[in-house]
Amino acid sequence: MLEISELRKRFAAAPGATEGKLALDGIGFTVRPGEMFGFVGANGAGKTTTMRIVMGVLKADSGSVSWQGKPLGYGERQRFGYMPEERGLYQKMRAGEQIEYFGQLHGLSAPAAKKATDDLLERLGLTERRNDSVESLSLGNQQRVQLAVALVHDPEVLILDEPFSGLDPIAVETLATALQERCRGGVPVIFSSHQLELVERLCDSVGIVSAGRMVASGTVGDLRAAEGGTLRVVVRGATPGWADGLPGELSVTGDRHTLLVAGGDDQEILRRALKAGHVEHFGVEQPTLTEIFKEAVA
Amino acid sequence: MNGMMLVARREIGTQVRTRAFKISLLITAVLVGALAFAPKLLDRPDSYTVGTVNSQQLPLAQAAPDATFEWRAFPDEEAAKEAVLAGDVDAALIDGVRVITDGEIETELGVLMQSTNREVKLGAAGVSIPPLQMQSVGADTRYEAARTGIAVVLVLVLFMLIIGQTMMVAMGVVEEKGSRIVEILLSSIRPWQLLGGKIIGLGVLGLINLGTILVVGLAASFASGFAADFPPGMAGIVAGVLVWFVLGYAFFATLAAALASLVSRQEEVGNVMSPLTMLIMAAYFVAFYATSDPTGTLATIVSFVPPFSSMVMPVRMAATEVPLWEVGASAALMIVAVLATLSFGAKVYERAVLRTGARVKLGEVLRAK
Numbered sequence: 001m002l003e004i005s006e007l008r009k010r011f012a013a014a015p016g017a018t019e020g021k022l023a024l025d026g027i028g029f030t031v032r033p034g035e036m037f038g039f040v041g042a043n044g045a046g047k048t049t050t051m052r053i054v055m056g057v058l059k060a061d062s063g064s065v066s067w068q069g070k071p072l073g074y075g076e077r078q079r080f081g082y083m084p085e086e087r088g089l090y091q092k093m094r095a096g097e098q099i100e101y102f103g104q105l106h107g108l109s110a111p112a113a114k115k116a117t118d119d120l121l122e123r124l125g126l127t128e129r130r131n132d133s134v135e136s137l138s139l140g141n142q143q144r145v146q147l148a149v150a151l152v153h154d155p156e157v158l159i160l161d162e163p164f165s166g167l168d169p170i171a172v173e174t175l176a177t178a179l180q181e182r183c184r185g186g187v188p189v190i191f192s193s194h195q196l197e198l199v200e201r202l203c204d205s206v207g208i209v210s211a212g213r214m215v216a217s218g219t220v221g222d223l224r225a226a227e228g229g230t231l232r233v234v235v236r237g238a239t240p241g242w243a244d245g246l247p248g249e250l251s252v253t254g255d256r257h258t259l260l261v262a263g264g265d266d267q268e269i270l271r272r273a274l275k276a277g278h279v280e281h282f283g284v285e286q287p288t289l290t291e292i293f294k295e296a297v298a
Numbered sequence: 299m300n301g302m303m304l305v306a307r308r309e310i311g312t313q314v315r316t317r318a319f320k321i322s323l324l325i326t327a328v329l330v331g332a333l334a335f336a337p338k339l340l341d342r343p344d345s346y347t348v349g350t351v352n353s354q355q356l357p358l359a360q361a362a363p364d365a366t367f368e369w370r371a372f373p374d375e376e377a378a379k380e381a382v383l384a385g386d387v388d389a390a391l392i393d394g395v396r397v398i399t400d401g402e403i404e405t406e407l408g409v410l411m412q413s414t415n416r417e418v419k420l421g422a423a424g425v426s427i428p429p430l431q432m433q434s435v436g437a438d439t440r441y442e443a444a445r446t447g448i449a450v451v452l453v454l455v456l457f458m459l460i461i462g463q464t465m466m467v468a469m470g471v472v473e474e475k476g477s478r479i480v481e482i483l484l485s486s487i488r489p490w491q492l493l494g495g496k497i498i499g500l501g502v503l504g505l506i507n508l509g510t511i512l513v514v515g516l517a518a519s520f521a522s523g524f525a526a527d528f529p530p531g532m533a534g535i536v537a538g539v540l541v542w543f544v545l546g547y548a549f550f551a552t553l554a555a556a557l558a559s560l561v562s563r564q565e566e567v568g569n570v571m572s573p574l575t576m577l578i579m580a581a582y583f584v585a586f587y588a589t590s591d592p593t594g595t596l597a598t599i600v601s602f603v604p605p606f607s608s609m610v611m612p613v614r615m616a617a618t619e620v621p622l623w624e625v626g627a628s629a630a631l632m633i634v635a636v637l638a639t640l641s642f643g644a645k646v647y648e649r650a651v652l653r654t655g656a657r658v659k660l661g662e663v664l665r666a667k
């Protein structure tokens with residue numbers, strides 16, 4: 001289990017400013033083995049800062065990160081896979097050699113690194129580009145190489161900062177499948193993304209961060225339950241004023257009256273609707289992650 | 299350790315494959331080879347053509363074994379005079395008593411002809427004079443010219459290699475920092491491994507360069523015959539150059555990596571490196587001055603002061619005889635300096651390399667805990 005607790009980080013003050021930016025304000029969450037954790041939040045909320053601290057690239061002012069019950073150290077991080085927000089590859093180096101190199105740096109033997117590289121290139125559809133220099137690849141393909149670098153050593157934990165940005169729909173599917181596979185193998189996966197539908201579809205649990213704090217977290221189902229659904233009632237040919245005194249918003253187009261209610265006594269609403277006219281639709285609609293997100297960071 | 303070696307191997311592997319590396323290696327090899335043949339071409343032994351009219355040939359070749367002499371007999375003075383004026387002969391001996399030349403006779407030839415003539419005449423009269431025994435009680439100056447030549451070439455080679463490889467280290471550090479590759483690298487290896495690997499890798503490339511220069515230079519010297527002028531202890535000089543290159547490079551490259559880790563863009567490298575470049579230039583100028591006055595006070599003192607010693611001491615070793623204890627003491631001081639720079643440089647690098655964005659101030663890095 002990866003446990004992140006109470007992380008605080010204030011950046012050094014810019015020249016002239018009295019106080020540095022408080023990027024993290026006690027953020028904390030846990031990710032279990034085999035769990036895919038979606039990390040969402042507005043720009044500047046603190047996602048990248050959190051991931052950098054987990055990877056030891058930045059030092060937190062306070063708080064802790066532990067893996068399998070022990071404080072996370074250099075030796076453990078070596079078995080992590082990391083994809084930084086700002087992609088970094090040696091531009092002049094060949095794609096395949098680069099992946100092998102990082103595999104070896106992570107402790108693989110030369111033949112093992114070569115084999116893992118071959119497999120990944122195959123999976124990511126880059127086999128033909130093995131000997132091309134990275135700078136000659138398209139942005140999306142560079143991103144695939146970057147991903148391969150994060151995956152080559154069969155990591156115990158995956159920390160990916162916006163891995164889906166810049167990928168075409170096919171590549172998004174390839175990557176999603178690859179991540180789900182690792183996940184099923186027991187690897188905790190954390191990734192940040194602004195593509196909320198994707199997060200909703202892929203993730204077991206989601207954390208919404210705002211201004212350096214975790215404002216909502218849990219499974220998508222939990223979040224929905226907490227948020228509550230919206231009751232949608234459509235009545236045809238209702239007498240005007242039938243919904244007076246009921247909560248929610250009524251909109252009328254022609255003879256169709258649509259009432260949207262969050263909460264309230266649904267039985268009472270149903271009775272009133274039946275009395276008013278022909279009930280065409282009556283049901284609770286689940287909020288999308290986007291709605292939950294907007295609500296949470298508001 | 300393994301991580302460091304992987305980094306070093308990557309540096310070597312990627313550089314060796316570039317066209318720039320191969321071409322520069324080829325050019326240096328050709329230049330050094332040409333240089334070894336230069337003394338032979340410039341410093342050809344004297345050769346004279348001497349005419350005779352009704353005279354015996356003088357034993358000139360015996361008196362001056364380095365020079366070559368060609369003799370031509372003329373039927374009369376008129377023909378000899380014509381040949382002298384036409385420049386076909388340098389001088390003509392008439393009747394064994396007179397020498398005619400076009401203008402004043404060349405000093406060496408004149409002296410040679412006078413003395414051999416005297417000897418021949420005295421010998422004919424039955425007088426024999428034992429030749430003077432020449433003996434030097436001062437320093438052995440036989441190899442002075444060769445030594446100075448070697449020293450001048452050495453100082454140039456050391457300077458070019460040190461400044462070139464040092465610059466490569468700086469650019470490599472900024473490449474990794476600017477592109478954020480360090481973020482991934484430093485989540486799998488430690489800063490000192492990355493720094494050490496880079497310095498070792500580029501240092502090995504420098505040694506490959508230096509090795510090529512030495513091998514080509516020595517081979518060409520033997521081929522051209524210049525090697526005959528090599529001072530004794532040439533092997534020591536060569537070994538010294540290698541050791542001093544390693545020490546000097548380690549010192550300057552570590553500082554270069556530390557300075558370069560303060561900036562994030564290649565455009566800023568020149569600027570942040572300028573104090574170091576100036577230091578290397580200063581060492582070069584002192585070392586160059588030492589080639590002309592290797593036994594002077596300045597050269598002697600500076601050959602003990604790190605990091606200048608890394609360029610001045612090899613020059614002194616090539617240009618004169620340096621007592622072994624002096625070399626040892628100077629090397630020990632330089633090693634201490636290298637170790638100090640390594641600990642300082644690694645600290646700066648470790649603290650600055652992940653701080654991308656605006657240039658990081660050195661003072662800030664040193665103060666931070």
Ligand SMILES: Nc1ncnc2c1ncn2[C@@H]1O[C@H](COP(=O)(O)OP(=O)(O)OP(=O)(O)O)[C@@H](O)[C@H]1O
Nearest residue numbers: 011012021023041042043044045046047048049050
């Ligand atoms: N090196 C830095 N120096 C000063 N402030 C920083 C630094 N890095 C990040 N910050 C600040 O910390 C806050 C959190 O930034 P962070 O990059 O973690 O956000 P994020 O959630 O990843 O945003 P995005 O979705 O845009 O990637 C921001 O306000 C940012 O300006």
Ligand SMILES: [Mg+2]
Nearest residue numbers: 047048049085
């Ligand atoms: Mg970010």
